[in-house]
Amino acid sequence: MNIIPETLRAGSALAEDYVEGTGRVLELYGYHFRQAEDYKTRAKRLDEMEAQRIDRQAVVRCLRIYNEQHNGHAQVMESLNRLSQPDALVIAGGQQSGLFTGQLLVIYKAATIIKAAQEAEQRLGRPVVPVFWIAGEDHDWDEVNQAYIMTSTPDPVKVRLRYQPDRRNSVSYIPLSPVHKEEVLLELERLLPDAEFKAEILQQLRTAFMDTEHLSDAFAKMLGHFFGRYGLVLLDSADPALRELELPVFxxxxESNDELEAAYQAAAQRIEAAGYQLQAEVAEGGANLFYINKGERLLLYKQNGIYGDRRGQVRFTKQELLEELERHPERFSNNVLTRPLMQDSLLPVLATVLGNGEISYWAITRQAFEVLELEMPVLLPRMSFTLVEPNVRKYMEAFGLTFQNILEGLEPLKDKWLSAQDSFHMEEEFVAFRQELFRLYAPVIERAGQIEKGLVRLGEKNRDRIAEQVDFMEKRVRDALVRKHETALRQWDQIGTSLLPLGRPQERVYSIYQYTSRYGDRLVHDMMSLPLDREHLHRTIYL
Incomplete structure (x- = not known):
């Protein structure tokens, strides 16, 4: 591997300013990952707040049962033994349970969690355990049910399970039939190019899918395959056993719902007053909780003391909602703004690993932590990579391209290169001819108009028809130039499809299996040998 740091903008001004550590954003967050003393301060505060969290041993027992089912590596069991120690801390982070692990960024986030836990343990001289929070309680099926594969076509091909739930239930509660799982595995097999490790990774995926009933459980087995050896503990936020433990937090x-809403609203106002855009909705009257009713996950709002969904399917007074919680805690789940509070109530979170969008919306939650007598943890940006395969690197070198060139826009560079291949300068010839046509035709139209006014309009139409024929000829010449250089142009397209698919960063599109089918699991393990990026720059990896 050849590693080169690059600049890749975050897309969020608030996240970019946080990563850079500029003064005006620090007050929105409190702790900062660049300030070495903040880890020590946070660790001390976690020790002081131990009694305010859910019983550590109960959480470990719950996580042990889940990981024995889906992630039963010896190193994971050892991580759980260490987590049971009273001085153990956690580096956490998570993602929705995507098809075939979802986007590459999921792999990079898991790697960051592990590397950050190793570094923090060395820095603090106490156990720090990596925990991946699988957001299985989320209900956006269309978002998780997709994986993109690079084929010979100009654009990536989307693979999906041919199944659409009839209700918006949590992903971890949506069962998959063997037929649907078989179909998607065969589709992946068809799309993946033949490569050294293709058969091996297809068998891995078949084992993960066919041994589980839900997408989240298959996702857990895939993550465990890559990272179980590094002791990464997995947690499914929709685990019913975990929900029982979370009842006091719900x-x-x-009970503090009005105070929490006021905290979110006040934080949102501060963020906007500082000149930033909000990355998550702070709805007036939002309870920031979901209730599962007859297999459908409903977002709750409150009005005149009544909690209910927008369509009026459920209605509770606060007391009735509390009674329902005692009877059926499994029917409750968090939204994007209460999930951070639940994570901190379950685990002694030293730092949480986040993407840029997450960093932005976590700013809304800082005061809410205080309502529950908690503190926001240190926010640690995840590592970011682009994988450059040997053939793509060869094409880049042939055309004199850098990664930054590609980020700034590949199509204009490709058009400029194609024009440079025209040794007869036909584009310039057509421009000159068109200018000359208009120059020579102007006096003809003028004089014809002096003979009869109606001839002016006729002359202009005649001139435009000639110009259209010139345009037609120019296009035919351009098409011929494209055909002459179509092999090179396909190489240009392959650069774009590989590094900036769909106009987005590679890590936000492709699945890791796009690459492990060619390079095997060693690709992930080689990445794990890289040091944690303390500057949090994007890095290109030339394979």
Whole structure:
């Protein structure tokens, strides 16, 4: 591997300023990952707040049962033994349970969690355990049910399970039939180019899918395959056993709901007053909780003391909602703004690994932590990579391209290169001819108009028809130039499809299996040998 740091803008001004550590954003967050003393301060505060979290041993027992089912590596069991120690801390982070692990960024986030836990343990001289939070309670099926594969076509091909739930239930509760799982595995097999490790990774995926009933469980087995050896503990936020433990936290969220809403609103106003855009909705009257009713996950709002969804399917007074919680805690789940509070109530989170969008919306939650007598943890940006395969690197070198060139826009560079291949300078010839046509025709039209006014309009139409024929000829010449250089132009397209698919960063599109089918699991393990990026720059990896 050849590693080169690059600049890749975050897309969020607030996240970019946080990563850079500029003064005006620090007050929105508190701790900062660049300030070495903040880890020590945070660790001390976690020790002081131990009694305010859910019983550590109960959480470990729950996580042990889940990981024995889906991630039963010896190193994971050892991580759980260490987590049971009273001085153990956690580096956490998570993502939705995507098809075939979803986008590459999921792999990079898991790697960051592990590397950050190793570094923090060395820095603090106490156990720090990596935990990946699988957001299985999320209900956006269309978002998780997709994986992109690079083929010979100009654009990536989307692979999906041919199944659409009839209700918006949590992904971890949506069962998959063997037929649908078989179909998607065969589709992936068809699309992946033949490569050294293709058969091996297809068998891995078949084992993960066919041994589980839900997408989240298959996702857990895939993550465990890559990272179980590094002791990465997995947690499914929709785990019913975990929900039982979370009941006291949900009770506090309901009892303090008005104070939490006021905290979110106040934070949102501060963020906007500082000149930033909000990255998550802070709805007026939002309870920031979901209730699962007859297999459908409903977002709750409150009006005149009544909690209910927008369509009026459920209605509760606060007391009725609390009673329902005691009877059926499995029917409650967090939204994007209460999930950070739940994570901190379950685990002694030293730092949480986030993407740029997450860093932005976590700023809304800082005061809410305080309502529950908690503190926001240190926010640690995940590592970011682009994988450059040997053939793509060869094409880049042939055309004199850098990664930054590609980020700035590949199509204009490709058009400029194609024009440079025209040794007869036909484009310039057509421009000159068109100018000359208009120059010579102008006096003809003028004099014809002096003979009869109606001839002016006729002359202009005649001139435009001639110009259209010139345009037609120019296009035919351009098409011929394209045919002459179509092999090179396909190489240009392959650069774009590989590094900036769909106009987006590679890590936000492709699945890791796009690459492990060619390079094997060693690709992930080689990445794990890289040091944690302390500057948090994007890095290109030339394979």
């Amino acid at each position: 009770r506090r969220i309901i």
